Structure formats: C-alpha cells, structure tokens
Amino acid sequence: MNNTDRFAEFILPPVASLAHRGGRNEGLTTSKIILKAENISRRFRSGNGFIDVLKGVSLEIKEGEILSIVGPSGAGKSTLLHIMGLLDKPSSGRTLFKDKDLYLLSMGEQARLRNSSFAFIFQFYHLIPELNILDNILLPYMISYSVVGWKIRSRVLKDKAMSLINRLGLEHRLSHTPGQLSGGEQQRVAIARALITDPEIIFCDEPTGNLDSQTTSEIQNLIVELNRQNGKTFVIVTHNENIARCSHRIIRLVDGQIVETK
Amino acid sequence: MYKIFLAWRYLLSRKIIFLAVGGIAVGVMALIVVTSVMGGFSKEMRERIRGTSAHLNITSGDSYFVPNFQKVIEQIKSTEEVVGYAPRLEWGALLGSGLNFVQIIGIEPLLEKNVNAYEKYLSHGTPLEFPEKTWNNLPPVIIGNQLKYDLDDIISLTTLKLKSGIPVPVRQDFQTTGKFRTGMFEYDSNIYIPLKTAQDFLGVDEGVTKICLTIKDYRNVESVREQLRQKLGSLGYFRLNTWEEEKRNLLRAVATEKNINAFLLFFIVVVAAFNILALLTMRVVEKTKDIGILISLGARPYGIMWLFIWQGLLVATIGSVIGVIAGYTLAYYLNPIEDFIYHRSGWKLFPPDIYYLEKIPSEINYFTILIIVIATLLVSLLFSIYPALKASRLNPVDALRYE
Ligand SMILES: Nc1ncnc2c1ncn2[C@@H]1O[C@H](COP(=O)(O)OP(=O)(O)O)[C@@H](O)[C@H]1O
Ligand SMILES: [Mg+2]
Numbered sequence: 001m002n003n004t005d006r007f008a009e010f011i012l013p014p015v016a017s018l019a020h021r022g023g024r025n026e027g028l029t030t031s032k033i034i035l036k037a038e039n040i041s042r043r044f045r046s047g048n049g050f051i052d053v054l055k056g057v058s059l060e061i062k063e064g065e066i067l068s069i070v071g072p073s074g075a076g077k078s079t080l081l082h083i084m085g086l087l088d089k090p091s092s093g094r095t096l097f098k099d100k101d102l103y104l105l106s107m108g109e110q111a112r113l114r115n116s117s118f119a120f121i122f123q124f125y126h127l128i129p130e131l132n133i134l135d136n137i138l139l140p141y142m143i144s145y146s147v148v149g150w151k152i153r154s155r156v157l158k159d160k161a162m163s164l165i166n167r168l169g170l171e172h173r174l175s176h177t178p179g180q181l182s183g184g185e186q187q188r189v190a191i192a193r194a195l196i197t198d199p200e201i202i203f204c205d206e207p208t209g210n211l212d213s214q215t216t217s218e219i220q221n222l223i224v225e226l227n228r229q230n231g232k233t234f235v236i237v238t239h240n241e242n243i244a245r246c247s248h249r250i251i252r253l254v255d256g257q258i259v260e261t262k
Numbered sequence: 263m264y265k266i267f268l269a270w271r272y273l274l275s276r277k278i279i280f281l282a283v284g285g286i287a288v289g290v291m292a293l294i295v296v297t298s299v300m301g302g303f304s305k306e307m308r309e310r311i312r313g314t315s316a317h318l319n320i321t322s323g324d325s326y327f328v329p330n331f332q333k334v335i336e337q338i339k340s341t342e343e344v345v346g347y348a349p350r351l352e353w354g355a356l357l358g359s360g361l362n363f364v365q366i367i368g369i370e371p372l373l374e375k376n377v378n379a380y381e382k383y384l385s386h387g388t389p390l391e392f393p394e395k396t397w398n399n400l401p402p403v404i405i406g407n408q409l410k411y412d413l414d415d416i417i418s419l420t421t422l423k424l425k426s427g428i429p430v431p432v433r434q435d436f437q438t439t440g441k442f443r444t445g446m447f448e449y450d451s452n453i454y455i456p457l458k459t460a461q462d463f464l465g466v467d468e469g470v471t472k473i474c475l476t477i478k479d480y481r482n483v484e485s486v487r488e489q490l491r492q493k494l495g496s497l498g499y500f501r502l503n504t505w506e507e508e509k510r511n512l513l514r515a516v517a518t519e520k521n522i523n524a525f526l527l528f529f530i531v532v533v534a535a536f537n538i539l540a541l542l543t544m545r546v547v548e549k550t551k552d553i554g555i556l557i558s559l560g561a562r563p564y565g566i567m568w569l570f571i572w573q574g575l576l577v578a579t580i581g582s583v584i585g586v587i588a589g590y591t592l593a594y595y596l597n598p599i600e601d602f603i604y605h606r607s608g609w610k611l612f613p614p615d616i617y618y619l620e621k622i623p624s625e626i627n628y629f630t631i632l633i634i635v636i637a638t639l640l641v642s643l644l645f646s647i648y649p650a651l652k653a654s655r656l657n658p659v660d661a662l663r664y665e
Contacts, residue, residue, distance in 0.1 A: 082659050085558075087557070087558055087658045087659050087662075088657075088658075088659045107562060107563070108562065111557075111560050111561065111562045112560065113560075114557070114558060114559065114560040115559060115560020116560070120558045122662070126551065126554075126555045126558075126662065127555075128268070128552055128555060129275075130268075130271040130272060130274075130275045131268075131271060139264065139556075139559055140559045140560060142263055142264035142267060142268075143264050143556065143559055143560050143561050143565070144560060145263055146263060147263040147266075149263075150263040193559075
C-alpha cells in the first residue's frame with residue numbers, strides 16, 4: 001500500500017457520493033464561484049522605473065476545481081497567486097472571496113482568512129527548521145489559538161495531526177526536523193500543514209518544481225485524490241504537464257495577461 | 263500561542279544566545295553583589311554615625327552655653343518619653359605644642375552611655391568611668407585611637423577660655439587613661455574629659471554646650487521635640503536637633519555614594535542588553551523566510567513583533583534568574599569566599615584596617631534585587647522593540663523570496 005492509498009483511505013467520503021467521480025472535469029458538480037479576481041494589476045518599482053507584472057487579470061475559481069496556471073517564467077504567476085491568497089496587494093483591481101472584497105477587510109480578518117480559509121504550498125516547502133514534523137503541521141493552529149485555547153484543544157488537534165501524519169506515511173518521521181527529511185517528505189509535511197485547518201482554497205506555487213519525477217507523480221496523485229475525493233479546491237502554478245492535464249481548467253499567463261483558458 | 267513557543271525554540275537552536283544570557287547574568291550578579299556591599303557599608307556607616315550621636319540634642323540658640331542648665335534638666339527629667347540624658351561640654355583645643363586641633367568633650371560617662379554607643383567604643387581595658395586618681399595626679403582623659411599617644415602618656419592641651427567675654431589662652435596637662443575607637447575618622451581624634459574637669463579647665467562652673475537625649479521611641483521624636491519646646495520656652499532660646507539633622511551632610515554623603523555606584527554599575531546591564539539588540543537584529547535577518555511563512559499561515563505583524571520581543575525577554579529573564587542566584591549566593595557567602603581567597607593566595611580583597619571592618623559588610627535587600635530585575639527586564643524590552651518592529655514590518659512576499 002503506497003502513501004497516497006493510505007491518504008485516500010483517510011479522507012475517503014461515503015462510497016455513494018464518489019461513484020460518479022473520475023477523470024477530468026468530472027466530479028465538478030457545482031459551478032459556485034468561491035474566489036473572483038477582477039482586473040488585477042500589479043506594478044513593481046524597478047530601479048528608477050516601474051514594471052507592470054500583471055496587466056488586468058480577471059479570473060474565477062469554482063468550488064471544488066483544480067485550476068492550473070501555466071506560463072513562462074517571469075509571467076507573473078506567483079504574483080497573481082500571492083495577490084489572490086492575501087500575501088500581496090494589487091496596484092488596482094479587487095479580489096472577492098465569497099463576495100467579500102479581500103482588501104477591504106481589516107488586518108485581523110485578513111490574517112484569519114490566511115490562517116483557516118487559504119493555504120499555501122510552496123516550491124521550497126517553507127517549513128520551520130527548528131520545529132519537528134508534528135509541530136510544523138500544528139503551526140497554523142498554534143498561530144490561531146491563544147495559550148489557553150491551545151491548552152484546551154491541543155489533545156484533539158494533536159490527534160488530528162497524527163491521523164494526517166499516519167495517512168501521509170510520515171509517522172516514523174514524527175520527531176525529525178525538516179532538515180532530516182527528503183524533499184518529497186518535506187513537501188508532504190507542507191501538504192499536511194496546508195490541510196490541517198481544512199482550508200477552502202489551497203494555492204500551490206510549483207509544488208513539484210524541486211522534486212524528482214517519482215516524487216512528483218506521488219505528490220500529483222495526492223493532490224488529485226484530495227480534490228476528487230474530498231472536494232478540495234486547488235489553484236496550482238505549475239510547469240508539470242501531468243498536473244495540468246488532471247486539472248479542470250488551465251489558464252495560460254504570458255507577460256502579465258491571460259492569453260488562453262481551456 | 264506560537265509566540266513564546268517559537269521564541270523558545272529559536273533561542274535553543276543557537277549557542278550564541280548563551281553569550282547574551284551570560285552578559286545579563288554577569289551584570290545582574292555584579293549589581294546585586296555591589297548594592298549588597300554598598301548597602302551593608304552604608305548601614306554600618308549609618309550605625310556608626312548614629313552611635314556617636316544622640317536622638318535629640320539641645321543647644322543654645324544664641325550663645326555657647328545652655329542657659330538655665332539645672333532648670334532645663336528638671337524639665338527634661340519630667341518628660342515621660344525621655345529615657346536618658348547627658349550634658350556635654352564640647353570645645354576646641356590644640357594638642358601638644360604644634361597646631362594639632364582636636365575636639366575636647368566633657369562628659370559624665372554614666373549618663374553618656376545612655377544616649378549613645380560611648381561604652382561600646384571604649385577600647386578593651388578602658389573602664390567606663392574615669393579613674394578617681396591618676397598616676398601623676400593629673401586629670402584623666404580618654405583619647406581617640408587616631409591620636410598617636412599611648413596609655414599613661416601625658417598630653418598637654420591649650421585652649422581659649424572666656425573671661426568676661428574676652429578669650430584668654432590656658433594650658434593644662436592631662437594623663438591618658440583610656441582609648442576609644444568609633445571607626446569614623448571624624449570622631450577618632452576627639453578627647454573625652456570628665457565634665458567637671460572640663461568645666462574647671464574652661465572656668466565655666468555649670469556650663470555645658472549640649473544636652474543629649476534618648477527618646478523611648480524614636481518615631482515619636484517630633485512630638486517630644488514639640489513638648490520640650492513648650493516646656494523650655496520660658497527658659498531661653500534653644501535649638502533642638504535630631505541626630506539625623508545634626509549629621510545630615512555625613513548621612514547624605516553615604517547615601518549618594520551608594521546610589522552613584524549602583525547607577526554606574528547599571529551600565530553593565532545596559533551593555534548586556536545591547537547584546538540582545540545585536541542578537542535580535544541578526545536573528546531577524548536570519549529568520550526573514552520564517553517570518554514570511556508565519557504570515558502566510560495567518561500570523562499578524564503584531565504577533566511577529568511579540569515573537570522577537572519574547573526572545574529578548576526570555577534571554578533577559580534567564581539571565582536575570584542566573585544573575586540573581588549567583589549574586590545572592592556571592593553576597594551571602596562573601597566573607598567565607600574572601601577568607602578562602604585570602605588563605606589560598608594571601609591576597610586580602612578588603613583590608614580591614616581601611617574601614618575598621620572585621621568583615622565585608624553585606625546587606626542583601628530583596629526590594630533592591632526586585633528593582634534590579636525589573637530594570638533589567640525593562641531595558642531588555644526596550645532594546646528588543648527595535649528589531650521586533652523591523653521584523654513585524656517585513657513584506658511577506660519579499661520575506662518568502664529571501665534565501
Ligand atoms: N518585489 C518585486 N519587486 C520588483 N520586481 C518583482 C517583485 N516581485 C516580482 N517581481 C518581478 O515580477 C516578475 C514576475 O514575477 P513572478 O510573479 O514571480 O513570475 P513567475 O512566478 O511567473 O515566474 C518578475 O520579472 C519579477 O522579477
Ligand atoms: Mg514563480
């Protein structure tokens with residue numbers, strides 16, 4: 001039994017609801033829009049001039065879909081992802097999450113969304129090197145709970161993390177620190193950390209960009225399973241053809257503009 | 263709850279932290295030891311100053327001598343709170359043949375011992391009372407141990423006595439029958455003479471310059487003073503001073519010295535806290551990527567700020583705890599430690615003949631320790647704020663790009 005199978009077992013919804021889910025575009029039963037970017041522009045200061053990295057990008061993300069964003073390096077894919085995920089602000093345009101304008105929210109509300117509604121998976125995993133695997137995965141909860149709140153819930157939360165760890169096949173790595181793990185294992189820890197708060201959208205920035213082909217397909221299967229079986233929404237910036245092929249829609253970004261949607 | 267937790271983990275991951283902790287510990291330790299010694303020293307000095315002066319002192323407001331001496335004594339005796347009194351005749355004189363100025367004090371030893379530590383200061387073998395007769399049939403004197411005379415030496419004193427308002431020089435020989443030592447340079451070149459002898463010497467039969475009083479409870483000194491002022495009002499113009507008023511300058515000098523030392527030493531702590539500033543500034547750069555990660559996971563700038571402030575505070579707290587333990591122990595066992603060093607190396611840290619102290623005075627004051635710890639934490643907090651603010655203002659995207 002490989003790791004992805006084990007993970008599937010963990011999040012397996014009732015069989016009946018799965019029956020019709022399968023290949024591309026199947027399983028996306030609703031077309032409810034969860035996040036909507038409207039005419040996003042982003043200008044960076046560069047030397048003594050400006051560069052316009054995004055030039056009026058509009059797109060919609062539907063609940064339960066995998067949306068791939070592809071395009072040449074420097075096209076502005078990461079920048080777009082950061083703006084949609086509340087890590088950066090657009091120079092103009094707005095982003096609506098469930099009909100709320102993200103950049104009109106207070107700093108606290110934005111932080112809360114980053115904590116529990118959005119999740120990021122990065123190319124370089126971005127784990128905290130001083131913390132062991134378990135603590136890295138629990139970090140989003142440590143951030144959102146007060147000391148007292150944490151004391152009360154830590155048992156339940158640790159159990160939740162342990163199930164994730166077991167299903168991802170990381171149980172023998174529990175007390176290891178990220179530095180002692182392979183790239184693929186680290187990325188699985190990052191995925192566990194992204195999943196633990198049950199986010200509504202998971203933004204992935206070249207999640208397999210740093211992995212060999214074997215691990216790449218493992219991670220890719222994991223993402224597809226999470227989407228197909230658990231209805232998780234993914235927005236993935238990728239160069240990987242296979243991941244793109246598994247997604248419901250692909251957006252091609254070139255020079256800060258969407259040139260193709262399919 | 264990630265702030266303290268992560269701050270702690272960050273600290274444990276770097277050995278260089280021990281330098282900062284050690285710096286704080288050394289500073290706190292030094293402050294505790296020095297303030298303890300200074301406290302003990304100043305308490306000792308205060309006790310000595312107190313030992314040479316009485317609770318309340320009555321002098322004349324407009325002449326050398328206390329007017330209506332007998333009536334004043336009667337009034338004093340009828341004052342309930344006054345438990346001891348002693349008349350004194352304080353005068354200046356030249357000792358020997360040179361210009362060696364000394365203070366001569368006429369006293370009645372049996373009364374004097376009730377108003378100050380006179381009896382305690384007498385050297386071993388010196389009786390409390392002056393002897394009836396001396397070897398040479400000269401009047402007896404007891405001299406301070408700063409004066410270079412031995413027992414049974416004959417000393418000659420020259421002074422001016424007032425004859426119908428005009429000063430006339432007189433000279434007389436005395437015999438040393440005892441010695442005393444207060445440990446205060448200012449007092450240890452005085453000469454005690456029996457009151458009657460002094461009055462004869464100066465030709466003032468009932469003249470005293472001062473009446474010293476002991477009050478049952480010194481806290482009531484103000485009400486006793488007021489009571490006496492009323493009673494003595496009709497007998498003349500008097501000055502009534504407490505010992506603290508009389509020795510104000512001396513007491514202030516001791517207190518000032520203590521505070522200046524503590525203040526100077528606090529700079530050790532400031533320098534140590536500066537280590538924290540340097541350390542945290544370095545950590546913010548090192549942890550730039552982590553800051554980006556934490557923000558992407560929902561941390562707020564305010565939380566990031568506290569993450570770094572906690573690191574500074576943890577260093578300061580651990581350093582303070584170590585410093586307090588080490589400082590307390592050192593201050594507590596100062597004398598055994600000094601003995602040990604002396605026996606091992608023959609080096610006397612604190613030569614007893616300088617301050618007349620048999621041992622190093624050490625008075626550990628818990629309130630002072632508390633102040634030291636609070637001040638240390640505050641300074642460390644202050645020095646943590648700048649790097650913490652810098653960390654909290656990082657842009658998460660830039661931070662995540664940082665490699
Ligand atoms: N903070 C910044 N300041 C200046 N230029 C930036 C900044 N962030 C990104 N850029 C520029 O924006 C362009 C797009 O970057 P990015 O969104 O990372 O592209 P992609 O992810 O598609 O490769 C690049 O040319 C990059 O140099
Ligand atoms: Mg990119």
